[in-house]
Amino acid sequence: MQVAAYAHRPHDVVTQIETSQDYDTNQILLILVRGNLFRSADAGVSWQRLTYGLDVKLASSLTDLTLSSSSNTGQEEFFLASNHNGIFRSQDLGSTWTKFDPGLASLEIQHIEAAQGENRFVLASDVTGRVYQLAANSERWETTLEIKNGEIAAIDISWPTEALKAVGTKDGRLWLAKGDAKDWVQRSVTDELNSDEMLATLELYAEEPTSITLLVGTTGGRVLKSTDDGNSWTVIGDTLTGSVADIEVVAPADIQKTPSILISTTENGLFSLTADGQWQAQQNGLKTDPQAQEMGEPNFGDLEISPDGQMLFMAGFDGFFRSTNQGQNWESLETLARDTIVSLAVSPNYVNDSTLAVASYVGHLYLSHDGGETWEITNRGLEIPRFTRTFDAVEPNYDPRRFFDIQFSPTYSIDQTIVASTLWTKLAVTHNTGKSWNLLAMPKTMRGLTIALSPDYVQDQTLFVSSEDPKIYISTNSAQDFTVVGKRPPFKGNYGSFLVISPNFKADQTLFTSGELGIYKSEDSGKNWEAITRDTQIATLGDLQIAVSPNYANDRTGSISLR
Template identity: 20%
Template sequence: MRKTTLLILLFPVLLLAQEANDYFSSMKYRNIGPYRGGRSVSASGVVGDPLTYFMGTTGGGLWKTQDAGQHWENISDGFFKTGTVGAVAVSESNPNIVYVGMGEHAIRGVMSSYGDGVYKSTDGGETWEHLGLKETEQISRIVIHPTNPDIVYVAAQGKYTAPTEGRGVYKSVDGGKTWKKTLYSNPYGGASELSMDMNNPDVLYAALWHHQRTPWKVISGGDGSGLYKSTDAGETWNKLETGLPKELGKMAIAVCRSNSDKVYALIESDSQTEQSGLYVSNNAGKSWYQVSGDNRLTQRAWYYTEVFADPLNDQTVYVLSAPALRSKDGGKSWERLYGTHGDYHDLWINPNNSKNMVIANDGGAAISFNFGQSWSTQSIMPTAQFYRINVDNMEPYNIYGGQQDNTSVRIASANLQGWSISESDWTWSAGGESAFLAFDKDNPKVVVGGSYLGTIEALDMETKVSTKIMAAPLQYLGKAARDMKYLYNWNAPIIWSQHEPNTIYHGAQLVLKSTDLGKTWTHFSPDLTRDLDEKQGKGGGPYTVEAVGAENYGTISYLVESPHQQGVFYSGSDDGLVHITKDNGKSWQNITPKNLGETLINAIEVSPHDPAVVYIATTKYKFGDYTPALFKSNNYGKTWKAINNGIPYGAYTRVVREDQTKKGLLYAGTELGIYISFDDGANWESFQRNLPVTPILDLKVHRNDLVVATSGRSFWILDNLSLLSAYDPEIKELKVFKPEALTYGFWGSRMSGNIDGFDGTQGFEGVNPANGVVLYYHLPEVDADKVVELVVTNSEGKVINTYTSEADDSYVPHNGGGAPPAPRLSKRKGLNCLEYATPNSSWRSWRLY
């Protein structure tokens, strides 16, 4: 009886949760690129197969190449529930067995994602099984026994925002069915590295790292840090101390495959006492001495700290940091590796040929066969991580955004002269990686963009030269936040006024305004943050200072001007305040929702339909709380209502946007994908469609398109939003939806024609929008014997074309040189789509020899 009641209660909810995503199955997001790789912190080759490699990306899932990096393919879509990979390991004895640990281990505060444990494949990555350990959140390394792939160890770094038990070294002897935690120090001590003696797999070395990231500080070092050794296959561990510093931060450790007695350890210690550096033991960990104190090895330790020994030569050792460094004399002197992207996080060296390696860096993975002299390209991976987007009003319109550890990008939403969106359709733009980009949307010749620590420039997009326009050109690197005159967010908002010509705003802890493109600046507001002095010290400690601005706290994180009224602005701060001015900056009112607490106000959306309606997307993920937290106000922020029903815990909310045509049709971008609400936020459902599982950093609704910035899969666009605005879940009758207006043109696209089996990504270039009238129709029911017919007539009533669902049995396929088959109408219950194939796609208009 009780069960029945439950079923009745649950069923409608489940039905709703599936409805729109299924109903709109003929709508697909398209990946527009750019193809410029994003961050990877884990990569592996395969022993005995020098053509095959795996790349774990941060946000973009797991990728595989079988031609030594000429092509990479995602192999985790549809299997993994989170997008960010911390570790990948391939069994040396059975290369079909691959273990993946989720959650990146180089933990950036601004865009690091949590993982959901361990996945395993027994067929070389074709299919995957989840093996638990969800509580670990970030995994730094997986090590597999050289001859028994059922014995596997996981170095769990643990949740980075808060102390937890889910960290340390885990061991499984049954291929990951069950796990046992065998090494643990304290709730801050995550395992940052694990190294196995491949000559004696009972011997393991582990590094535990005492760490936490608060929104204002990276804590790296403390009681939980330590180096450990096990000689009984990871069952018990002994701390290694002789010759090592007392103050320990982040560490890495690597035992030499060519000499089991030689072990390298890279150690973050107190930067001020020169104890940080590379240590070596020549007696299998019994005693240690510092072999190099070169600060290049240990700079910005929390982000790097990686050491790897050449498997065939114990004198050759690699340390990865902002540069990749190599020593051929056991660590005494160092050379730099060049030829691939910077900011390195992982290295796999072929144990049979140490000239062959794969390296992971902020541009992806890269393969070398010549000892690192040259590397495979990263310009073929659509795995960029983007922060914020803006769009212009050009034809086609362009999308602007900053790519993590790269330039900002201006990319066309379509290539109206060709088949796909390639590098000839995108270019770099103003500012740097963390840029907000601002411009006159109707004439975007000058683009204003910034980067971290408040740098800002006005770039002429034609000549590609810029003027630096900081309101106060002060060097902030290394300073405590409280000592910065202007305290900027990592992504400091920059906006271009829609109402006042040539007027720009730059958000610090207060809003700066310039009416002459940065020649002069004035204060447009007082401090609009909580200004908590105790949270405005140096951004890192206790041993290494972190001060590139990601830990600046008490900054404006979002700024928006009302499109309806001149002089109305909203601001949001990273410590949880929302303000409004209705008198062009003369006075600002605190309109923060009650009891919001310290929260990142990540995005503010003024309704395009009602000047008094405003939405905010907030998140406490930096405090380790993954609760979705969207709010709506009908009265300029006087009162707020939480609108999160249907978005699960874990899908923390970064952005909310309203449809431009349909009031109350909302789109939310979350850590776990896109959600849609047809009732102004009362209920949400997933609207992921073919979009891979990847964090959504920003969304924009523009010209009936939904533009998506992802953290790991570049940009995507969902066309034809007008279809969503006409959605009626109760529809019972036959219906043709009014197609969106089409401009006469001749671009080609994979989206023209049948896209049932298309995942939205193609080759090395972005996907164009369909060319042709994209016609959707609803069939209330389907009868196999009845035919669907469509007649197209022009304004004079003349028939232009007719289409049918009936198969054309008389059509004879031919090896070119004949007529193509006519498009058929699909006949599915519910929504159908007629896409037109592109004319002339199979025929060249002149001969090529």
């Protein structure tokens, strides 16, 4: 296992992985990356973000993902949980999604799990402690259990039958029920836990049709096993470092053989249980990152196995890992391409200069002077040593040039100025149409910088900067210095709030920004802000982009879109 030498920029934090039941033929994977949904149809080599039908309040609000497949109907259904918008369902391998929340008492869903058997059967749980089930032919969720005290840590359904379902809370209490029954039996592993140990995950599997084995993984790096419906427990294997993040059981091709037990741990990745009952590390190629520990995040999480048991996939803070030889070796696969466009700007003089500017996710800024027919990289002054202050080589995954926003000066035809923002503290500014760039630092460490330049920039050299931080900054000397001009409400998400300026700013001093209540407006150059969409549907939409008409002074027109 390798340890990254630099803080991961970018870090495509993968939290959930699901394979199609027909993976052997279609190679389809779905993953959650920082709360966003992606699909691969080539075993993880390339990815497409999926958004159609996902009407979510925040782009990062997706929490859990599961696949239900029925051997009776041949139907594959993906179910997606959100901590703001309930549950979504897809019946076309993730291409389109529909809201699927009839019967839910809360739209804050944390866990969702489905059986892979003869009939569809799905369990879900919300933040209030309710557990819901979706039976084979039902189109409505039914409350099957309510846990009044204690946070639900995990839910599961046994395979290859739907003979048993289980719910576990962090304090070690368990509820078990058979089939679609509502009569739950309470069990516990609390007495088996150490004083600082909690239940982290659980797994059910059937060694025989009438014999269900229950496995519980703990935050103390242990796995407990019960073969008598949770009445007694034994520890299997030795104690590992970190929490047990996931447990998977691989059914043997020969039914006379014992299933293979694999686990992932938050600190070290994959372990398999040997014949003599010990955990064997299988970590060659897995990468940990010091930044995970700094942020209190796990290095590894969800473990997924292809239906034939040959391919393994691991979710990590450092990205997406794949093994083609049952975990003996791992490779890291890119989930978000470096050249993904994160910001596009059109020259205010486009009718004459046909100029466009693009900021990629990591590494490059691009300019086109022919309306997008051809593009050139414009990176002079943005070389990596100017960011790292060293000539030491940097791995591609740790390139510090992660971009967020790019904007032309409204008076670009005169001042030739373009401004771009990068991770944490830097603005990149050119005054010569991108021939060279200067790096300028913000007064404090921030991320997700968005930029708005004054319509009279050539005269007043004024620009505003917003970020994840509530403060709004102003510079009146072309980003040489910044001061705090005002504050807006805190903004949740991986990006800063969107920021736009009135084309008539010199007269009306008006700015707009996005936030938890939709759109906020300032009429005093950013000093004070009012939520102008507080009592409208827009207030529920979340992560917004805003545009205002070039003729705003007369038509008072604006538009919004979901980011």
